[in-house]
Amino acid sequence: MAQARGFKAQLVAGFESGYGQTPASPTGFKLPVNSAQVKSKQNLVDSATVSGRRDPAEPVRGNIDVSGTVVAPVDEVGIGYWLKAMFGAPVTTGSADPYSHVFKAGDSQPSLVLEQGFPDIGVYELFNGCKVNKFALNLGGDAELVANIDILGAKETVATASFVASPTAINLARFNNYQASIQEGGASIATVTNATLNVEFGLLPEGYTLGGGGYRTSLPEGQMKISGEIKAFFENKALLDKALAGTESSLSLKLTNGAHSLEFLLPEIVYERNAPGIEGSKGILVELPYRAFYGNNAQGGALVVTLKNGQTTYA
Template sequence: MPRAKGVNSQLALSYESAYGLTPASPLGYNMPFNQSRLAINQNLIHSATICSRRDQLRPAIGNTDIFGSIVVPIDQVGIGFWLQAMFGTPTTTGSGGLYTHIFKGTKRQPSLVLEQQYPDIPAYEMFNGCKVSNFAFAYGGEDELTANIYLIGAKRTVSAAPFASSLTTLELLKFSNFQGSIEESGTQLAIVTEASLIADFGLNGNNYTIGGNGCRTDLPEGILQVSGSITAFFADTVLLYKAVNNTKSSLTFKFTSGAHSLQFFLEEVIFQQTSPGIESDKGIYIHLPFKAFYGTGSGGSTIVTTLVNGYASYAVV
């Protein structure tokens, strides 16, 4: 009897032309990933009907909840597809094998078809109407550099054949922790030991309608909230006083590999007040949570992400 193995599994991605609908001729991509935990939950509803016996009647079924997380490597090519799922088609410039893709917040996020493929069986678990709800990563130390992508979707279909006849395999070129840097107000910080970034896209997942077969009929976007934290040696009071005085600053999280790079620019940031504290006889650290916002920034977005690589276009075909 065959048994599904993770090593043979794949995660396929395509963009929807209309929410919840698989394109007639889908262009699918074989996405690099570390873990994929997309799942369905559908409650069984207790029946309270009395039928002159003590036996429980057949339960009804509730709405379907599609949700889950995907752990992906922060790389030079595949990350662009996830950025497009968050921010829409980027502005792209360049030629001759070096391209700059700029992603900014938009009014509407694209929806995705995502398929967890188990070819050993074979079984193909397709999720429609998926949108990125949260995106988060942390760096510092020597662990593999990954991002957590949390998704909400509309419906699931299981079949014996994939939704796309063939998948485009992407070149895997990973960034590492050692290629990371962080700037505060344009100056590189050499005292930061850890940093994290979280983008919450404010999706409203409560859109179940009569006649919708218990599936979400839409996933409208709310306010984009960007936050995170940095942990640094407590070597001076510069960052501490910026938090004390609510001084507006900026942060740049960047990974660089030769001519290729990935940069998250938060043009307007306020640090939250905290105290360094004295936890031991060793060196003291300061942990500073922050929130990004948009007020007067020239970038026109709470977060501006710039990806420079050899991939020519992320435009949806």
């Protein structure tokens, strides 16, 4: 008896023509992933109806929740499709490799159709109305560099064939932790051992309406929240002074592989006050949480992502 095997599974993504609507002539991209745990769930609610018997009454079915997390390698090409899902189509410049794709938030996010496919048994889970709800990145150490991408969606359809006959396979050209660099306040800094970036997109998950069949009929955007933390050698009090005084600064988290690169620029941040303590006899680290915001920076956003690669377009 055949059994679905993870190494044969695939995640195919496409952009919808309207919220919850698969395009009539869809384009799909087979993206590299470590795992994809998007699921459709519908709770069974115990009934309190008195039936004259001790036996339980038939349970009530609740709303349908499509949600889950995709763990994707941070790479040179595939990450651009996730960035487009988060920020919309980029501004692309260049006439030859490397092309520069600049992403920043607008007033809305595109919606996706995501398909978790199991070709070895001919089963394909299609999820419509998907949007990125959260994005998390952890730079540092020698582990595999991945992004955690939380998804909210509308509905699920299970089919025996893919929604797109020939998806475009995205070859994996990964970035690694050792290729990371950081600038703080516009200057390179080599004392940071770890940096995190968390982006929450403020989607409203309670988008259920009467007549919607229990599905989310919309996923309106709200105000973003951008935060993270840097962990650095406690060599002097320069960073600590910024935290104590609430001094505005900036961060650039960049991965570079030859002419290709991925930069997360936070033009305006403030650090949270968090003085280091004495944990033992070893070297001391200072951990500084931060918040990013938009006030008046010239880049026009609280987070500006620049991807340079050989891809001509993400339109």
